[in-house]
Amino acid sequence: MTFEESRPVIAGAEERSEFRAGFVAIAGKPNVGKSTLMNALIGAKVSAVSRRPQTTREQIKGILTRDDGQIVFVDMPGLIQPRDRFNECLMEQAVEALRDVDLLYHLVEADDPAPLSPEVAEALARVKCPRFLIVNKVDRLDKHAPQETPALSQIAAHYDETFWISALTGQGLPQLLERTMARLPVHPPYYEGDELTDRDARFLAAEIVREKLFELTGQEVPYSIATECEEFKERPEQKHYIRVRIYVERESQKKLVIGAEGRVLKKAGELARKDIEALLGHPVYLELWVKVLKNWRKNEADLRRLGYKISHPRR
Ligand SMILES: Nc1nc2c(ncn2[C@@H]2O[C@H](COP(=O)(O)OP(=O)(O)OP(=O)(O)O)[C@@H](O)[C@H]2O)c(=O)[nH]1
Numbered sequence: 001m002t003f004e005e006s007r008p009v010i011a012g013a014e015e016r017s018e019f020r021a022g023f024v025a026i027a028g029k030p031n032v033g034k035s036t037l038m039n040a041l042i043g044a045k046v047s048a049v050s051r052r053p054q055t056t057r058e059q060i061k062g063i064l065t066r067d068d069g070q071i072v073f074v075d076m077p078g079l080i081q082p083r084d085r086f087n088e089c090l091m092e093q094a095v096e097a098l099r100d101v102d103l104l105y106h107l108v109e110a111d112d113p114a115p116l117s118p119e120v121a122e123a124l125a126r127v128k129c130p131r132f133l134i135v136n137k138v139d140r141l142d143k144h145a146p147q148e149t150p151a152l153s154q155i156a157a158h159y160d161e162t163f164w165i166s167a168l169t170g171q172g173l174p175q176l177l178e179r180t181m182a183r184l185p186v187h188p189p190y191y192e193g194d195e196l197t198d199r200d201a202r203f204l205a206a207e208i209v210r211e212k213l214f215e216l217t218g219q220e221v222p223y224s225i226a227t228e229c230e231e232f233k234e235r236p237e238q239k240h241y242i243r244v245r246i247y248v249e250r251e252s253q254k255k256l257v258i259g260a261e262g263r264v265l266k267k268a269g270e271l272a273r274k275d276i277e278a279l280l281g282h283p284v285y286l287e288l289w290v291k292v293l294k295n296w297r298k299n300e301a302d303l304r305r306l307g308y309k310i311s312h313p314r315r
């Protein structure tokens with residue numbers, strides 16, 4: 001199935017003259033702020049953010065609908081050289097997402113001396129649409145120092161437009177949105193006006209739990225965590241009931257996720273519940289269970305089960 005065929009169509013969405021709509025991929029190295037930027041642009045937290053690289057594992061769309069148009073942002077895992085089957089599978093999906101988008105954001109950190117890694121360069125070479133170079137985290141720069149580094153000046157010529165922004169403070173985002181809208185084709189909306197993401201509440205709940213554990217656990221543990229929403233009962237008269245299963249690769253990691261006297265898991269649960277409630281606008285009873293799924297990152301059947309798409313068997 002091509003990307004064009006996979007784009008959704010809203011029945012009865014007539015072509016309003018001058019209404020623009022299109023897909024904008026947000027690509028770059030891990031940890032440059034792609035998910036933070038998407039959340040800031042759509043004004044809602046749909047994508048997991050953490051201070052650790054490789055937080056985003058699956059493509060997730062964030063939708064902004066205005067009177068004059070609709071922008072469908074595609075947030076992706078950071079582009080890296082995959083060293084194992086799991087990351088290979090994430091990269092395949094990321095590169096796939098770059099096909100047939102209407103606009104590409106290449107997000108870099110303002111103070112990165114090497115903003116164009118070989119992996120990013122390779123992925124960008126496949127892209128035929130207009131591209132914006134977006135220099136993020138300008139809030140970290142010394143206000144008096146010259147902003148543009150030699151590394152940035154060298155690559156800026158290869159982009160249609162360059163923006164200096166802070167996804168954290170919102171600096172530069174209104175201009176970025178205006179220029180983005182202007183680049184999109186006249187087209188009816190792809191999604192209903194009240195939709196914020198292509199993912200359902202079950203996926204978002206599992207991601208929120210994973211995000212909290214990414215922040216609360218250390219060393220290799222975050223990368224061995226996967227989460228799955230096992231039950232999601234909507235109860236209009238009471239709290240919704242949500243059960244999320246947390247998978248780790250080893251028994252020792254299970255202990256770290258639970259923490260002394262259950263403190264880590266309790267904290268993750270409290271923080272996640274608040275975020276889920278804010279997202280759903282309804283009180284939630286959140287139950288978390290931890291299970292060892294031995295070496296799940298290396299097992300294709302486990303990866304598939306956990307929703308990570310495997311496109312072809314191991315060579
Ligand atoms: N100071 C500063 N920090 C930022 C900014 N944007 C993002 N961050 C921080 O950078 C870290 C990474 O942000 P993410 O949005 O998770 O980055 P990402 O590019 O999606 O990362 P991956 O999904 O791992 O590829 C988090 O700690 C963010 O709070 C910014 O404009 N300024």
Ligand SMILES: [Mg+2]
Nearest residue numbers: 034035055056
């Ligand atoms: Mg991310």
